[in-house]
Amino acid sequence: MTAFPDAWYLVLSSRLIPDLDGGYTISTLARARQMAEAGADGGRGALLLTVDPGTAEAHAAHREEFVRRGAAAASGVFRNLFDEATGPAGGAADWALAAARPGGPDPALDYRTVADGAIELPVIVGDPDWHLTTAPVVIRDATGRTAGTVEGFGGLYRAWLTDVVRRLRAERDRPVVLVCESRQLGELLVAWDDPDVRIVHTVHTIHLDPPFTADAPVNPLWTRWLALAPRFDAVLWPTPWQRDEVRARFGDDRVDVVAPHGVAGPASPSTADRAGGPVAVLGRLAPGKRLDHAVRAFARVLAAVPHARLELWGDGAERARLEALVAETGVGHAVTLPGLTADPGAVLDTAAMYLTTSAFEGQGLALVEALAHGAPVVAYDIRYGPRDMLAHGGGILVPDGDEQALADAITRLLTDADLRSRLSAEALAAASTLTPDAAMRTLAAVCVDVLSRPARR
Structure with a gap:
């Protein structure tokens, strides 16, 4: 190594x-x-x-x-930064005072006082590029007077990092x-x-x-x-x-x-048959996760596998809408939203499969964690993540947004023990290339x- x-x-x-x-x-x-x-x-x-x-x-x-x-x-x-912005006698720490240049606040802006009054930050409202502002950040001394300013958030961040590095180099x-x-x-x-x-x-x-x-x-x-x-x-x-x-x-x-x-798996991943386990989803209940697709597809799954269960683990802004959809679709007996879990590995160890319906990803950490626990995956083929993570097997990719194909893949995995076993073994092999x-x-x-x-x- x-x-x-x-x-x-x-x-x-x-x-x-x-x-x-x-x-x-x-x-x-x-x-x-x-x-x-x-x-x-x-x-x-x-x-x-x-x-x-x-x-x-x-x-x-x-x-x-x-x-x-x-x-x-x-x-x-x-x-x-702000934990280290206050000096021992009050006011700003030495690194902030050293970075300050003559000047005062922008009179056209409101300011937010932080770090026990040592720093005043400009409040930039309604601008997604607020971090790029060059509006002065106010530095105050131990008497509460303005000691000067630094140029924007960038100037403040760089001044702090320069001091962090200086102290490390002194060591x-x-x-x-x-x-x-x-x-x-x-x-x-x-x-x-x-x-x-x-x-x-x-x-x-x-x-x-x-x-x-x-x-x-x-x-x-x-x-x-x-x-x-x-x-x-x-x-x-x-x-x-x-x-x-x-x-x-x-x-x-x-x-x-x-x-x-890199995602660490269990020391001894489960190789037991996952028959009877739930279909598991782990992640934020957010619009980009498209969990309404999972609920509607699962309603179709239940027609073929009446005893199947879907667990949507996590929390977020979509909870109320998803609960309403579950009730409206009539699948409340089979679809639950248990909330956050402190032990996702335990969920994945007993799940029949892991399901992801995201519209987009960077990599998909929960998907990799599912592979590490030997849980087969059903995933939309989206940019980016599932295609690369499943390149060596371990799951089924379905066309993005195709709820019928999603339901068919879930049904197939729930009803085919040999396929589940093969994909579970492939999942563990795929995860071996994605370790810490x-x-x-x-x-x-x-x-x-x-x-x-x-x-x-």
């Missing part, structure tokens, strides 16, 4: 809050944890950095919950690899000119807008990011399909690496490569 080179490692996210942002939060925490397990920085792994302006008490509670769930090794791996002078998990943050970091910092930018989701075809409109946030992406030292794509389509449409001037998220070890081999090789050449910024 390629070893992580000697360096400081940082994983940067906009926020990390339990049960928020779905697979993004899960995969970001998992990457940092897996880096430590793979021996990065002698097993210390990466610091997890966030920039959301919550309270220190809220951040501490979030960290404790992640540790309790096993999603993070220890609360000490987390750092937050030991060596290069820094920053894994940026957020496009918004990545756009602001291309102006960070530290030559000994390498930025490896990850991708979590699709870059296209509806109808999600190869020539569909590009999401405006992605249009701007793709123009900047050549300045990152490497870009990690979760699937070959997305990487290849981006290169075909936008050129190959980036360092593009296929790096699926495989993901860390790829990431370690990327780190070796980016540190072997000058920063692309």
